[in-house]
Amino acid sequence: xxxxxxxxxxxxxxxVALGALVGHAPADDAPAxxxxxxxxxxxxxxxxxxxxxxxxxGTVDTVHPxxxxxxxxxxxxxxxxxxxxxxxxxLLSFNRNPDTGQVPEQIETLRSTDGGRHFTALxxxxxxxxxxxxxxxSVLSVDTRATxxxxxxxxxxxxxxxxxxxxxxxxxxxxxxxxxxxTTFWRSTDDGGTWAExxxxxxxxSPMPPMRHLYFHRxxxxxxxxxxxxxxxxxxxxxxxYRVLLARSRDRGRTWQVVRTIASIPSRWKIEGPSEPTxxxxxxxxxxxxxxxxxxxxxxxxxGRWSGKPLLISRSTDDGRTxxxxxxxxxxxxxxxxxxxxxxxxxxxxNGELVLSFGRPYxxxxxSRDGSGLTWSGLRTTSRDVTSGYTSLVLAGPHxxxxxxxxxxxxxxxRNTGLHPVAVWERTVDLPLTGV
Numbered sequence: 208x209x210x211x212x213x214x215x216x217x218x219x220x221x222x223v224a225l226g227a228l229v230g231h232a233p234a235d236d237a238p239a240x241x242x243x244x245x246x247x248x249x250x251x252x253x254x255x256x257x258x259x260x261x262x263x264x265g266t267v268d269t270v271h272p273x274x275x276x277x278x279x280x281x282x283x284x285x286x287x288x289x290x291x292x293x294x295x296x297x298l299l300s301f302n303r304n305p306d307t308g309q310v311p312e313q314i315e316t317l318r319s320t321d322g323g324r325h326f327t328a329l330x331x332x333x334x335x336x337x338x339x340x341x342x343x344x345s346v347l348s349v350d351t352r353a354t355x356x357x358x359x360x361x362x363x364x365x366x367x368x369x370x371x372x373x374x375x376x377x378x379x380x381x382x383x384x385x386x387x388x389x390t391t392f393w394r395s396t397d398d399g400g401t402w403a404e405x406x407x408x409x410x411x412x413s414p415m416p417p418m419r420h421l422y423f424h425r426x427x428x429x430x431x432x433x434x435x436x437x438x439x440x441x442x443x444x445x446x447x448x449y450r451v452l453l454a455r456s457r458d459r460g461r462t463w464q465v466v467r468t469i470a471s472i473p474s475r476w477k478i479e480g481p482s483e484p485t486x487x488x489x490x491x492x493x494x495x496x497x498x499x500x501x502x503x504x505x506x507x508x509x510x511g512r513w514s515g516k517p518l519l520i521s522r523s524t525d526d527g528r529t530x531x532x533x534x535x536x537x538x539x540x541x542x543x544x545x546x547x548x549x550x551x552x553x554x555x556x557x558n559g560e561l562v563l564s565f566g567r568p569y570x571x572x573x574x575s576r577d578g579s580g581l582t583w584s585g586l587r588t589t590s591r592d593v594t595s596g597y598t599s600l601v602l603a604g605p606h607x608x609x610x611x612x613x614x615x616x617x618x619x620x621x622r623n624t625g626l627h628p629v630a631v632w633e634r635t636v637d638l639p640l641t642g643v
Contacts, residue, residue: 216567264630269527269620274304275313278629283599286340288398296398297323297601299629300335305617318399320604331402333393339427346395347460353388353409353421368414374442374449382419384444386411392460409454409463416443426486431526435460438484448472448480451498453527469521470498470533480521483550490559490578494523502549502567509593509619511568515547538583546584549596557605558639567596570612574640593619608636
């Protein structure tokens, strides 16, 4: 029987900034209109899923909202402890600020060395949005937002106010196109207990267009030759849609170069565009990437209506040099709009399966039983609470995973409607998954 989660908090809440060559448009010639779905039609059989346990709880006052009172957008990672013994270290970070570029980001970062039963708050504000364990045993974490040359390099413990960062903002007001951006990253040599902050660069070579914004998101995978491959996205000069890019580092994450556009859409499409990519190796060794295309916010999503565009999927059979055209992710027996999401996360399992967690509305799991990412099993709902739809799934042991999610996104709470509870939750996942 799993013990209750215990959190030791040090009261640490810090401000932190958010962090080839021709893109492939998705298969459709134009986006289809949003669809709705009766949530009663979705399978949420509980086999293999433990009950949700709140790690953090709090309250948001919508009459007097304040940054620091929210609990949303959980990101997590796990890796074997260096001293062996079968233990896994789990790192979890989540946002305590509203989802806006107008205020500094506030991150709470927790660490567990016993499979997620106990968490302790870190004294360094390291986001877990793009993190990897390297071959030498060190851990690399790259800040989400790469800053343009005109922005000051942030000092230790300080992150500047972002300013407007949405891709659809008029280019004249939002972001000067650039070919090189500054990065903030951290290294740890003691399993994430302590971190050293450093700075580097990411370069966008010609003939790719200069970028207005550039973000690291979710995945850093080691290539067969030892290079690091990172999933990124951003806005190109003169566009108002996101595009997904692949970046490569040959020096353990100090400098990066964008090497491929994985997915983009025509600028006439009035949707977000491909963003928030996640990447993993399939059982065969291919790279599989899943991306968000468009996911609405507000009451439509929070109320449980199906409102986003389908997830996109692409794959590489040559270790990231070339990629297939991005297509809708299909599940036999389901409409592609049943697999719509913000922030998918793709995780390889010890038995070779690939598991995909995603959400909005609610949160869900899909499984690729053969580990290829070509075929997926039926949808399972993992939470029906009001949620941002952002989740993370990590290994806690050879036969157990941990799924993290939240209760409430700031845009779900109407102003002047009083107090609303918020939380970050965890639930166990028995591996391999049953009943899917």
